[in-house]
Amino acid sequence: MNERIVESRVYVLEDNIDTDQIIPACYLNLVPTIEAEYAKLGSYALCGLPETYPPFIAENQTKTEYGIIVAGRNFGCGSSREHAPIALGAAGVLAVVAESFARIFFRNVIATGELFPIMSEKRLCDLLTTGETVRLDLERYELTSLGDDTVFSLKNLGAAAPVIAAGGLFAYARQTGMIPAHK
């Protein structure tokens, strides 16, 4: 995740999207550190959503056409399963922009470096619709709806910023001398 400015179509979700919806428990037999199973987890991302949502991943595809998820409050509540941020990352999600995140999910996103967890100032899930294209600018902490050029401000990453900038927990710990550097 080095791109600080990305353009992508958004997929819009509401409040309390839990980890069972992000990756149902029947797929937790897949081990994220095994390459083929990492990809497989991606293909099941968000398949636990109610049928009222459009498919997140098109039929016969393994990746999503939506690079940015926009959600309401408490995104990722529930389980500590790291399979959840990994499924989203493996499906091609670059960032989740939510009103707020559940703690463990937020932490897992940062530790894995799979994607950017960004909090919005406004409740963007009421203002954007699935399929529209936005520009996410993490230099200026802004999200722009490219349809009408409306600009929404985002919160900066705070204490998590240095860990994300380093590329995850292990990279951060090596950078700060907590664990020895890779040989």
Add this chain to the structure above:
Amino acid sequence: MTDLPKMTLTEKIMARAAGVALARPDDNIWVKADILLTHDVCGPGTIGVFEREFGRDARVWSREGVVIIPDHYIFTADEKAHRNIDTLREFVSRQDLPHYYDPGTPDYRGVCHVALPQEGHVRPGEVIFGTDSHTCTHGALGAFATGIGNTDAGFVMGTGRLLLKVPPTLRFLLDGELQNGVMAKDIILRIIGDIGVDGANYCAMEFSGSTIDGLSIEERMTICNMAIEAGAKNGIMAADTKAENYVRRRTRRPYTRVAGDPGAEVAGEHRYAAETLVPCVAGPHLPSNYMPVAEGRDITIDRVYIGSCTGGKLTDFKAAARILAGHKVAVDTYLVPATAEVARGLATETIDGKPLKTIFAEAGCLDPAPPSCAACLGGPTDTFGRTRGSETVVSTTNRNFIGRMGSKQSSIYLASPLTAAASAVRGRLTDPRDFI
């Protein structure tokens, strides 16, 4: 030490584990682990991270500290589930780990959050990390315990430390005596109903008061187990004599009990008079959908499920048996004891001279399954009790998210074992006070 600001129980344990004099909310500190718990669905990934980052020849930070309790996908034909347990076995043997509870052997225990304290791995004042969100259960014995992901766990496995933000404490004071028919599950469902599923996000939930003092250790665990359902980092209760007796019966390892400073500053305080609490449920599809059972008497149900880390302890089965003795169930009633110790208890514990197991059989419940997480989280398609259609279930588990027990069309009402049993008899949501 009067010059230091006062600290809550959580802050004090964290400060001690970080080797600092003072821990304040939002401080980021490196905290030493006493225990790292993992299981079959997150263990293989944790091992994968550990070996990728530290090398295949690396040793875990502490052989005593790593506890591996497979429990999720045990009684299934799923090949990957079996492969994952083989991964654990191979790692345990290579690292020569003493605390592994192997499926298919007499060492097998079952649900990790009930087995961990039963086997003496939870001690007051210690720091417990687990690759499972319900690790917060262990705060019931005065430990700081929190759920983490595989990457964090791989880091702990190699270093014995983790960078943590100190959570602000929300204090829940419960005083007085519970009405007959009201259990710990009713307390925590009411609290989550009041504050919402993110009402304690990032916070420590500290429970105290005479009502908590009066609860058994297992009932206290029911409450701390569901702190995560309000988004909390940890749930915690100060260890008292009851807690210490429980711990000392199970381990000889020394520990240092920690007490919070009286008058320590908290981020919020909620008070409850126990007499005002009633039997309740959390309706589909969030644990915060609080409703007194009495208001849901028209809701017919298809199934009752008694099991899991929050609702499959011996106390839970005793409570259910109290209602079911002398009655017949009107719907399929699934029983999954959390651990082997609980399963044995079904045979040895009696009510009026009758073993619980016999009471359940005479009431027409399905034969109890062997201990595991089973359908609490759906699991592989051949999991015992997994929902397949549009069943309405009353369950003593901790989550009622869409699809949580298998089918996206099914609806789950979370309830105490008393409410679950009373509802099983009538085939609709039923206040257990109708029976006692």
